[in-house]
Amino acid sequence: MATINDNYLKLKAGYLFPEIARRVSAYAAENPDAPIIKLGIGDVTEPLPAACRDAIIEATHEMGDRATFKGYGPEQGYLWLRDKIAQHDFQSRGCEIDASEIFISDGSKCDCGNILDIFGKDNRIAVTDPVYPVYVDTNVMAGHTGEANEGKYEGLVYLPITADNNFSAEIPQKKVDLIYLCFPNNPTGATATKEHLQAWVDYAKQHDSLILFDAAYEAFITDPDLPHSIYEIEGAKDCAIEFRSFSKNAGFTGTRCAFTVVPQNLMGKASDGSEVKLWQLWNRRQATKFNGVSYIVQRGAEAVYSEAGQEQTKELISFYLENAKIVREQLTAANIKVYGGTNAPYVWVKTPNGLSSWDFFDKLLLNCNVVGTPGSGFGAAGEGYFRISAFNSRENVNEAMKRITEKFKP
Numbered sequence: 001m002a003t004i005n006d007n008y009l010k011l012k013a014g015y016l017f018p019e020i021a022r023r024v025s026a027y028a029a030e031n032p033d034a035p036i037i038k039l040g041i042g043d044v045t046e047p048l049p050a051a052c053r054d055a056i057i058e059a060t061h062e063m064g065d066r067a068t069f070k071g072y073g074p075e076q077g078y079l080w081l082r083d084k085i086a087q088h089d090f091q092s093r094g095c096e097i098d099a100s101e102i103f104i105s106d107g108s109k110c111d112c113g114n115i116l117d118i119f120g121k122d123n124r125i126a127v128t129d130p131v132y133p134v135y136v137d138t139n140v141m142a143g144h145t146g147e148a149n150e151g152k153y154e155g156l157v158y159l160p161i162t163a164d165n166n167f168s169a170e171i172p173q174k175k176v177d178l179i180y181l182c183f184p185n186n187p188t189g190a191t192a193t194k195e196h197l198q199a200w201v202d203y204a205k206q207h208d209s210l211i212l213f214d215a216a217y218e219a220f221i222t223d224p225d226l227p228h229s230i231y232e233i234e235g236a237k238d239c240a241i242e243f244r245s246f247s248k249n250a251g252f253t254g255t256r257c258a259f260t261v262v263p264q265n266l267m268g269k270a271s272d273g274s275e276v277k278l279w280q281l282w283n284r285r286q287a288t289k290f291n292g293v294s295y296i297v298q299r300g301a302e303a304v305y306s307e308a309g310q311e312q313t314k315e316l317i318s319f320y321l322e323n324a325k326i327v328r329e330q331l332t333a334a335n336i337k338v339y340g341g342t343n344a345p346y347v348w349v350k351t352p353n354g355l356s357s358w359d360f361f362d363k364l365l366l367n368c369n370v371v372g373t374p375g376s377g378f379g380a381a382g383e384g385y386f387r388i389s390a391f392n393s394r395e396n397v398n399e400a401m402k403r404i405t406e407k408f409k410p
């Protein structure tokens, strides 16, 4: 019999979302007419921007014509897309990133996991608490942790993000080699200032560490003083990889396109002590294990950078941010403390009356027929918090907030 990767057995059985689904379907089975509204999932609800849809249709016609048909594309992505990304997302903000450093992919979730292919087994790894579960689970699968103990895996360094530190990831005292940061943050909706990221970059350079920066939600930043990319921070090109995605800015969660930035001058250490370019390893990894994103989808992503695409994605973002504003205002009026939701599509709710995350979940489900996500599911420090997503129709958000304010109004 073939043996298995035992590390998978350490995973805490994908606890969070299946448990939510279980409680919701149990309730729905007993109350088949309950008008349940789901504000729990981190998926978009609005359709693709027209500019992207039209570009996808045009590209589909090209693929159906012998004269314009395309087979395998470059594994790193088409240069016309990488050029536009480098110009619009980086050079226009003063970051010296060029097209060769952009790797197009089918998702940031995949890239966050796949990047571990190029790193050794003995790195000290830090994650925030609460955290996007993908960073942790992929490290568990790769054998970089011990067993789970009270919501934490042995061997990982957890950096709390709580009201006590104003929702910024606390810089560790000891040296770590790899650090996952996500700003604007999922799940807390918190943002990082230039000063905070500068402190991280300074730490990384001082300790020879590498920052894995997830900027999937950068398009939700409305405050002009907040950085969109870690490369806006001096020195970051020497110590950071950045993950970006078209999922949340242009509604590509079901269409699939993202990219990872690996600067040419980033180095890693081989076991013989020599230094190797991380770019070279990632390029080799992608060329061997990945065959690129479809031509059709890359044309759709390119349209994000057209004039119409820019306008339409801005509208999408404003729509979700207005939802987040409604959630913030209504919950505040009901005397519930909220965080985030101004530069991010997530509102991080302090559960009222000291309720646990799951008790508040049950209360909302039973009394209001509203589903959210218990903060404790994102890490031990998320206990006592609750995530509400702004990804929904205006009608559903208004209705859900009406039910909650009626129930909780002081």
Ligand SMILES: *Cc1c(COP(=O)(O)O)cnc(C)c1O
Pocket: 042, 106, 107, 108, 109, 110, 132, 182, 186, 214, 216, 244, 245, 246, 247, 248, 252, 253, 257, 258
């Ligand atoms: C949604 C999300 C992404 C995007 O993932 P894709 O695979 O590109 O859809 C990345 N990081 C975080 C934290 C997210 O919430």
